Amino acid sequence: MAxxxxxxxxxxxxxxxxxxxxxxxxxxxxxxxxxxxxxxxxALRGWNQGWSIGVFQFVKSxxxxxxxxxxxxxxxxxxxxxxxxGAVEWHKMGSGWSWTRKTxxxxxxxxxxDGWEEVKRRLAEQTHGLYVLDEFTYPMEWGWVDVDEVVxxxxxxxGFQHVVITGRRCPEPVLELANLxxxxxxxxxxxxxxxxxxxxxxx
Amino acid sequence: MAxxxxxxxxxxxxxxxxxxxxxxxxxxxxxxxxxxxxxxxxALRGWNQGWSIGVFQFVKSxxxxxxxxxxxxxxxxxxxxxxxxGAVEWHKMGSGWSWTRKTxxxxxxxxxxDGWEEVKRRLAEQTHGLYVLDEFTYPMEWGWVDVDEVVxxxxxxxGFQHVVITGRRCPEPVLELANLxxxxxxxxxxxxxxxxxxxxxxx
Numbered sequence: 274m275a276x277x278x279x280x281x282x283x284x285x286x287x288x289x290x291x292x293x294x295x296x297x298x299x300x301x302x303x304x305x306x307x308x309x310x311x312x313x314x315x316a317l318r319g320w321n322q323g324w325s326i327g328v329f330q331f332v333k334s335x336x337x338x339x340x341x342x343x344x345x346x347x348x349x350x351x352x353x354x355x356x357x358x359g360a361v362e363w364h365k366m367g368s369g370w371s372w373t374r375k376t377x378x379x380x381x382x383x384x385x386x387d388g389w390e391e392v393k394r395r396l397a398e399q400t401h402g403l404y405v406l407d408e409f410t411y412p413m414e415w416g417w418v419d420v421d422e423v424v425x426x427x428x429x430x431x432g433f434q435h436v437v438i439t440g441r442r443c444p445e446p447v448l449e450l451a452n453l454x455x456x457x458x459x460x461x462x463x464x465x466x467x468x469x470x471x472x473x474x475x476x
Numbered sequence: 477m478a479x480x481x482x483x484x485x486x487x488x489x490x491x492x493x494x495x496x497x498x499x500x501x502x503x504x505x506x507x508x509x510x511x512x513x514x515x516x517x518x519a520l521r522g523w524n525q526g527w528s529i530g531v532f533q534f535v536k537s538x539x540x541x542x543x544x545x546x547x548x549x550x551x552x553x554x555x556x557x558x559x560x561x562g563a564v565e566w567h568k569m570g571s572g573w574s575w576t577r578k579t580x581x582x583x584x585x586x587x588x589x590d591g592w593e594e595v596k597r598r599l600a601e602q603t604h605g606l607y608v609l610d611e612f613t614y615p616m617e618w619g620w621v622d623v624d625e626v627v628x629x630x631x632x633x634x635g636f637q638h639v640v641i642t643g644r645r646c647p648e649p650v651l652e653l654a655n656l657x658x659x660x661x662x663x664x665x666x667x668x669x670x671x672x673x674x675x676x677x678x679x
Contacts (some may be wrong), residue, residue, distance in 0.1 A: 297666065305658040307504060310521075314513035314544060315634055315677070322676040337618070340524030341517060344561065347554055348547055351524035358552060403676070410505030435677065452671070454664040455508040460657035463500065468655070473525040473606070474500055474638065475519070 297439045298427055298451045302410060305457035308439040313341040315437060320348050324435075327395060328363045329367045329388055332408040338436070338476045359402065385412035389423070399432040403455040410440025413447065420444045429440025491600040501630055501654040502640045505613060508660035511642040515608045516544040518640060523551050527605025530598060531566045532591055542679045562605065567591070569575075588615035592626070600633040601602065605616040612645025623647045 299315070301308040316326045325343065342363050349361025364371050366384050373387060389412070395401060412418040424446045427436060438447065448454055470476070482644060502518070504511040519529045529548065535626040545566050552564025567574050569587050574593060613642070627649045630639060641650065651657055673679070 294674060295666075296673060297674075299677075300663075301510060302663075303661075305660075306656065307510055307517075307658050307660065310517035311510035311514040311660075312517070313520060314510075314515070314517035317547035318513075318543030318679065319676045321546045324520060324676060327647060340521030343524045344519075344520040344551055347551060347560060351550055351554065358547065394658045448663070452666045452669075453509065453677075455510050456659075456661040456663055457508075457510065457514075458506075458659040458661055460503075460651070461507075461654060461658055462657075463498070466655075471497060471500075473522045473527060473617060474554075474656075476521065 294433070295452070296430070296433045297435045297453060298382075298447075299435070299455075300410075300443045300448060300451045301437065301439045301451045301455050301457060302441060303456035303458050304441060305459040306462070307457045309407050309442075310341070312407060312437045312439050313345065313412070313454075314355075316345055316361075316403060316405055317348075317467065319403035319435070320352070320361065322369045322402070323359045325360045326362070326403050327344070327392075327401035328361075328405040328407060329392055330363075330367070330407045331367045331385055331388055332411050340473065355450070362401075364391075371388045382412075382415070382417040385417040388412075389418045393426055394427060396434060396436075399434060402434045402435060404434065406438045407435065408440045409438045410443045410447075413444050414440075414442055414451065420446055423447060424450050478643065497636070497653045498655070499633070499636045500638045500656055501650075502638070502656045502658075503613075503651060503654045504640065504642045504658050504660060505646045506661050507642060507644060507652075508662040508664070510660045511644075512513075512610050513544070514658075514660075515610060515642050519544075519548055519564075519606060519608055520551075522606035522638070523548070523555070523564065525605070526562045528563045529565070529606050529608070530595075530604035530605065531564075531569070531608040531610060532595055532612070533566075533568045533610045534588055534591055535569065535579045535614050541644035543676065552586045565604075567594075569609045585615075585620040586620070588620040592621045594630055599629060599633045599637060599639075602637060604637060607637065607639045609639065609641045612647045613650075616641075616647050617645055623649055627651060628655050 301311050319326050325332050345361045348358055352358045352360055370388055414422050482549050504514050518673045522529050548564045553562055555563055569591050
């Protein structure tokens with residue numbers, strides 16, 4: 274998308290600069306591919322801005338390491354060594370959040386709540402410039418994390434923190450709060466033709 | 477998406493392993509955000525597999541450097557220095573392709589064809605493991621690059637080379653050839669509310 278000129282200018286008393294610099298809640302949802310991949314692509318942009326990047330994977334790919342994790346952590350290490358870009362932290366629920374000793378095997382609902390509590394703490398402390406809450410729609414959908422609390426927390430988060438949420442179906446109150454919502458729709462997928470996932474494409 | 481079990485197994489005489497290891501043509505199209513971002517996220521996965529990554533930007537962001545370019549080039553440099561991941565090349569039409577001295581200012585149709593000719597040469601030479609043809613639907617849509625030639629070239633490309641094409645409307649023959657097609661659909665966009673693009677999000 275081009276830097277772009279807005280088609281309408283709202284009567285909200287804000288200057289263009291104020292409007293430009295608004296922390297965003299972004300949702301990538303739908304049945305198609307690219308929801309998480311686009312979120313990690315956005316993390317590349319954030320890294321380049323020098324933001325601290327916090328990735329929290331609530332379900333998917335949590336037991337194995339996907340390529341994006343290795344690549345983004347390599348960029349985080351580069352930041353530590355050279356100062357280029359921003360810091361990168363990557364946390365996974367499936368293998369147990371790094372800040373606890375518990376694994377999610379026994380109680381994924383509890384693990385999801387633990388993850389959300391940590392995200393809340395970090396939002397309050399303004400730890401990151403960009404939060405990727407990967408597959409976070411599922412714990413909300415399944416009632417493991419309270420949707421109203423998510424909306425309230427995101428709506429009242431301090432400072433300048435962008436939040437990206439991915440997953441198939443995002444609860445309506447979060448969509449209403451979000452500034453940017455994109456549906457990824459499957460038109461054609463190789464699994465339909467009996468193909469299996471392959472390295473570099475699916476992980 | 478999980479590593480996943482295919483819902484149907486085709487009667488094509490291929491083993492699962494053969495079906496798993498197929499070079500892909502992937503199209504990210506639609507009016508929504510995330511088409512290019514998801515393609516660059518996929519480049520992270522490819523980099524982690526040690527593939528040579530070739531990005532060819534046919535229109536968008538071609539005059540300025542987007543965050544993904546800096547981040548992916550940092551990963552390419554890391555590969556040169558440490559051997560981790562794969563090589564990264566990033567070429568932009570808007571500022572003039574790096575292999576010519578010409579800029580596209582005068583004749584963008586010619587520049588687009590030059591870009592495609594270079595991609596064809598590299599496909600024949602099996603230069604890259606993953607090609608990102610960013611915004612490549614536009615030169616096809618505008619008749620600058622011949623769609624039938626693109627289909628024939630992609631269909632007959634040798635070896636094991638993945639190709640990702642992004643842009644709003646991909647010509648039907650390319651969609652038919654593609655293994656994976658995703659539509660990115662805009663549900664809500666801050667430009668609609670008069671917001672302008674901002675760093676780290678749009679570039």
